[in-house]
Amino acid sequence: MSHHFLRFEQVRYRYPGGYEALRGISFELTHGEKAALVGMNGAGKSTLLLHTNGLLLPTDGRVVMGGITLTRRTLPIVRQAVGLVFQDPDNQLFMPTVEEDVAFGPANMGLTSGEIEERVAEALRAVGALHLRKCAPYQLSGGQKKSVSIATVLAMQPSVLVMDEPTSNLDPRARRQTIDLIRRFTHTTLIATHDMELAAELCPRMLIMKEGEIVADGLTERLFRDRELLEACGLEQPCRMRTG
Ligand SMILES: Nc1ncnc2c1ncn2[C@@H]1O[C@H](COP(=O)(O)OP(=O)(O)OP(=O)(O)O)[C@@H](O)[C@H]1O
Numbered sequence: 001m002s003h004h005f006l007r008f009e010q011v012r013y014r015y016p017g018g019y020e021a022l023r024g025i026s027f028e029l030t031h032g033e034k035a036a037l038v039g040m041n042g043a044g045k046s047t048l049l050l051h052t053n054g055l056l057l058p059t060d061g062r063v064v065m066g067g068i069t070l071t072r073r074t075l076p077i078v079r080q081a082v083g084l085v086f087q088d089p090d091n092q093l094f095m096p097t098v099e100e101d102v103a104f105g106p107a108n109m110g111l112t113s114g115e116i117e118e119r120v121a122e123a124l125r126a127v128g129a130l131h132l133r134k135c136a137p138y139q140l141s142g143g144q145k146k147s148v149s150i151a152t153v154l155a156m157q158p159s160v161l162v163m164d165e166p167t168s169n170l171d172p173r174a175r176r177q178t179i180d181l182i183r184r185f186t187h188t189t190l191i192a193t194h195d196m197e198l199a200a201e202l203c204p205r206m207l208i209m210k211e212g213e214i215v216a217d218g219l220t221e222r223l224f225r226d227r228e229l230l231e232a233c234g235l236e237q238p239c240r241m242r243t244g
């Protein structure tokens with residue numbers, strides 16, 4: 001069985017305050033698929049992504065990763081396979097230096113120091129941040145933090161890559177670099193984004209969320225042509241598809 005597939009089965013999630021942010025989410029991503037997760041602020045995208053590696057566990061329903069149902073007991077296995085880049089890099093970076101942050105995951109996987117060093121250099125190079133390796137994360141700009149937080153996840157060489165707003169705060173060159181590295185990642189990828197150009201360019205499949213539900217799931221190209229649907233979900237066509 002491929003360990004690269006990710007399935008949500010009727011997942012519901014209620015925050016401790018009582019708000020039900022996920023209201024019956026079902027979908028499956030198969031090996032190598034790239035899907036965008038879009039929807040207005042507050043639609044539930046980040047809440048959904050936090051379920052992919054068990055940072056939140058469903059109130060009801062289940063999440064299955066490569067045949068393993070996510071529970072407290074299976075968390076450690078699933079966390080090694082699913083790499084989640086948070087919306088806010090400050091939640092991802094907590095070590096004194098960038099290279100220690102990137103080394104943290106691989107070190108926990110029991111790799112040798114040589115292997116760890118190699119992974120750190122490779123991941124930082126991939127996001128164009130190798131020159132920042134000795135810096136303290138809190139001294140970095142928002143975009144630099146974002147790039148480094150992506151590197152911390154790449155260094156784990158995950159089977160499934162999950163990213164929450166990977167291009168927010170990035171300048172055009174860093175954004176392009178990030179898009180290129182997501183493109184090079186050949187495994188299953190799920191990306192929550194408000195960047196419709198990115199969705200159109202990178203993700204053949206798109207899931208649209210509204211008020212805790214997936215209201216559309218299909219070919220990105222087709223969904224972006226459905227103006228009524230976009231309007232109802234507060235979304236816009238990517239520039240390249242606008243015909244006036
Ligand atoms: N820790 C929390 N406690 C209570 N409610 C929360 C919490 N985090 C999020 N929510 C609520 O859950 C809903 C979904 O939030 P979520 O962050 O998943 O949305 P989102 O689609 O990621 O939005 P954005 O595009 O702004 O990032 C919102 O109504 C939000 O207020």
Ligand SMILES: [Mg+2]
Pocket residue numbers: 045046047087164
């Ligand atoms: Mg969010």
